[in-house]
Amino acid sequence: MSGAAVCTNSGGRRFVFRAASLPDQLDLIVPELLQASYSFYIWPSAPVLAWFLWSQRNSICGKRILEIGSGTALPGILAAKCGAIVTLTDSCTLPKSLAHISHCCQVNGLTPGKDIEVVGLSWGLFLKDNFRIGPFDLIIGSDCFYDPAIFEEILVTIAYFLERDNARFLFTYQERSSDWTIEALLKKWNLKANLIDLLSIGEVHGINFAELMGDHSIHLLEIVRA
Ligand SMILES: C[S@@+](CC[C@H](N)C(=O)[O-])C[C@H]1O[C@@H](n2cnc3c(N)ncnc32)[C@H](O)[C@@H]1O
Numbered sequence: 131m132s133g134a135a136v137c138t139n140s141g142g143r144r145f146v147f148r149a150a151s152l153p154d155q156l157d158l159i160v161p162e163l164l165q166a167s168y169s170f171y172i173w174p175s176a177p178v179l180a181w182f183l184w185s186q187r188n189s190i191c192g193k194r195i196l197e198i199g200s201g202t203a204l205p206g207i208l209a210a211k212c213g214a215i216v217t218l219t220d221s222c223t224l225p226k227s228l229a230h231i232s233h234c235c236q237v238n239g240l241t242p243g244k245d246i247e248v249v250g251l252s253w254g255l256f257l258k259d260n261f262r263i264g265p266f267d268l269i270i271g272s273d274c275f276y277d278p279a280i281f282e283e284i285l286v287t288i289a290y291f292l293e294r295d296n297a298r299f300l301f302t303y304q305e306r307s308s309d310w311t312i313e314a315l316l317k318k319w320n321l322k323a324n325l326i327d328l329l330s331i332g333e334v335h336g337i338n339f340a341e342l343m344g345d346h347s348i349h350l351l352e353i354v355r356a
Pocket of ligand 1: 172
């Protein structure tokens with residue numbers, strides 16, 4: 131099954147999630163602002179994570195999920211549509227990005243504050259409001275590790291939620307340089323990572339992850355406490 135998205139007249143991209151053998155289908159529209167900054171695009175890692183969550187939709191239903199660095203929030207919106215209790219976040223210094231996330235939710239029939247939460251959460255910053263969100267069963271993120279300068283800030287935030295809530299962190303990572311590594315940071319923050327075999331999962335669920343990734347090298351990993 132192809133997971134490709136198509137452009138709509140309104141400047142959004144339409145994603146149709148289907149099951150190989152079941153009548154399930156979910157249509158999502160994600161508005162993008164292509165002249166704007168990072169958080170207004172759908173990065174190639176986002177559909178990969180969204181399709182993985184779709185393959186796991188029965189098990190995420192009812193789970194409390196936090197998405198970090200949501201951007202246009204395709205994975206988190208999909209999770210909410212599949213029955214998860216979702217909090218979408220992006221940097222608290224980017225109010226326009228947070229407003230755009232709310233817009234993405236509304237376009238898909240989700241009202242922020244009612245069906246889904248949208249809040250500011252900056253990596254490595256522990257503001258009073260951040261302690262009020264959760265607890266969470268699962269933390270998700272797509273293409274957050276795009277700059278080594280912020281790797282530790284992400285992992286400090288993740289370590290906090292994993293310890294507080296006994297959760298796990300599932301994320302897609304786009305390989306941009308073979309020199310980049312989080313190994314030493316995982317050790318420092320008492321975390322460990324496992325690579326998830328996306329291609330095998332795709333075979334079982336009839337999802338063509340290789341086609342979704344195109345020319346990019348994208349991995350799905352899970353981080354838990356060591
Ligand atoms: C490469 S984009 C990925 C966006 C989206 N997850 C996707 O895959 O399409 C990185 C995202 O991280 C957010 N971000 C960058 N620095 C951040 C920080 N210090 N705290 C929280 N979010 C941050 C950006 O605003 C942006 O939405």
